[in-house]
Amino acid sequence: MMAALISARAGNTVTLIEKNEKLGKKIYITGKGRCNLTNTCDKDDLFKNVVHNSKFMYSAFNAFDNIKTVDFFESLGLKTKTERGSRVFPVSDHSSDVIKVLQQALIDENVDVKLNTKVLSLIVNDSIATGIKTDKGVFKADKIILATGGISYPTTGSTGDGIRFAKDCNHDIKELIPSLVPFNVKEEYVSELMGLSLKNVEISIFNSKKKLLYKNFGEMLFTHFGLSGPIVISASAVVNDKIKDENLYLYIDLKPAISKEELDSRLIKEFDENKNKLFANAVTSLFPGKLTPVMVKLSGIDPQKKVCEVTKKERTDFVYLIKHMPFTLTSLRDFNEAIVTRGGVSVKDINPKTMESKKIKNLFFAGEMIDVDAFTGGFNLQVAWSTGYVAGSEIE
Numbered sequence: 001m002m003a004a005l006i007s008a009r010a011g012n013t014v015t016l017i018e019k020n021e022k023l024g025k026k027i028y029i030t031g032k033g034r035c036n037l038t039n040t041c042d043k044d045d046l047f048k049n050v051v052h053n054s055k056f057m058y059s060a061f062n063a064f065d066n067i068k069t070v071d072f073f074e075s076l077g078l079k080t081k082t083e084r085g086s087r088v089f090p091v092s093d094h095s096s097d098v099i100k101v102l103q104q105a106l107i108d109e110n111v112d113v114k115l116n117t118k119v120l121s122l123i124v125n126d127s128i129a130t131g132i133k134t135d136k137g138v139f140k141a142d143k144i145i146l147a148t149g150g151i152s153y154p155t156t157g158s159t160g161d162g163i164r165f166a167k168d169c170n171h172d173i174k175e176l177i178p179s180l181v182p183f184n185v186k187e188e189y190v191s192e193l194m195g196l197s198l199k200n201v202e203i204s205i206f207n208s209k210k211k212l213l214y215k216n217f218g219e220m221l222f223t224h225f226g227l228s229g230p231i232v233i234s235a236s237a238v239v240n241d242k243i244k245d246e247n248l249y250l251y252i253d254l255k256p257a258i259s260k261e262e263l264d265s266r267l268i269k270e271f272d273e274n275k276n277k278l279f280a281n282a283v284t285s286l287f288p289g290k291l292t293p294v295m296v297k298l299s300g301i302d303p304q305k306k307v308c309e310v311t312k313k314e315r316t317d318f319v320y321l322i323k324h325m326p327f328t329l330t331s332l333r334d335f336n337e338a339i340v341t342r343g344g345v346s347v348k349d350i351n352p353k354t355m356e357s358k359k360i361k362n363l364f365f366a367g368e369m370i371d372v373d374a375f376t377g378g379f380n381l382q383v384a385w386s387t388g389y390v391a392g393s394e395i396e
């Protein structure tokens with residue numbers, strides 16, 4: 001939509017082809033239906049939040065950055081607001097309003113929008129793109145922009161068609177891996193914690209050689225199969241290529257604000273004041289409800305033991321457990337649950353200043369189908385807006 005609009009504004013005759021019955025099905029579900037359309041962080045942070053191939057985004061962010069994105073949407077009549085973490089949303093909290101203003105702008109610029117039309121293949125002659133075949137016939141074109149998305153949440157229409165078209169004309173495709181996605185874990189006790197969300201915890205992820213791969217502080221969630229929530233999902237963007245070769249190990253520090261010495265002193269005090277209390281009952285104030293029985297079980301300490309009988313070793317091991325609650329990450333959840341797709345058309349095959357293919361003349365790429373992915377916070381849509389803007393600008 002962005003590419004079509006910018007290209008039309010440059011005076012081109014533009015046809016936008018969409019296989020769904022309406023535009024922007026994925027935008028509709030973004031930001032839990034509120035659409036976190038960009039992030040007003042500074043330039044440095046903008047690049048830092050692009051996890052893979054941020055350098056490729058240099059020209060595109062220079063041409064159309066997050067601040068220009070906000071101005072652009074405001075100029076289309078979308079009122080925006082900035083929330084915690086510099087995340088930008090429509091004031092209405094309705095993602096449908098983002099789609100509406102884009103749709104109206106496409107009408108205003110006379111873009112011919114063809115819905116229910118599925119592109120089947122590209123027409124390429126002598127390494128020059130000259131048109132597309134669709135289920136409604138052939139369309140000839142001087143220039144073609146592919147912006148068919150990745151393969152996550154395929155029910156929205158992102159089924160990787162464009163990535164296949166690019167592969168068919170010899171573009172290198174980097175392996176498609178789910179990103180911003182929850183993890184499956186080995187430990188069965190996770191199901192007892194299902195639905196529990198923890199705030200202000202720290203997670204660390206290690207490989208089998210005990211190398212630290214990721215560390216973050218914030219909010220997470222237990223599910224029936226494993227771990228999810230903001231910091232866990234962000235972790236997946238960093239370790240998603242490593243987990244297919246080996247299990248990874250995630251530890252939750254349930255009390256990151258205090259040292260193990262301070263935590264031990266707190267336990268000593270608690271146990272001293274309640275000498276005859278049973279262990280299982282003496283530690284309830286430390287954890288949210290569902291977590292206590294799991295922590296007691298993991299401690300290996302008899303829940304019926306009086307706290308005055310808990311040994312020093314048992315207590316210090318319990319302190320260690322509270323600061324290193326262990327999980328074995330066995331795999332990622334699949335593309336049906338991945339917010340974004342890692343991988344896609346190799347950035348080496350695309351001119352970053354124009355988004356034109358280096359292999360096929362007059363063929364351009366934009367959005368998630370390019371091998372660029374980012375963290376949550378509005379950054380993936382920003383990548384789509386910026387690359388779409390550049391691809392559209394180049395067409396004259």
Ligand SMILES: Cc1cc2nc3c(=O)[nH]c(=O)nc-3n(C[C@H](O)[C@H](O)[C@H](O)COP(=O)(O)OP(=O)(O)OC[C@H]3O[C@@H](n4cnc5c(N)ncnc54)[C@H](O)[C@@H]3O)c2cc1C
Pocket residue numbers: 017018019020023024025026027029030031032035036037038117118119120147148149150152153156157158159160161162338339340366367368369377378379380381382384
């Ligand atoms: C649940 C969820 C929440 C998200 N929330 C956010 C958020 O708040 N902020 C953020 O920045 N990012 C978010 N994202 C990521 C963001 O939505 C995507 O990165 C972005 O939509 C990618 O844009 P795109 O135009 O490249 O691809 P898409 O949005 O996937 O659009 C591709 C379009 O191409 C069409 N198409 C595909 N194949 C064909 C074909 N053969 N013929 C015709 N049409 C075709 C599809 O139907 C689709 O409409 C979220 C993603 C998900 C799944």
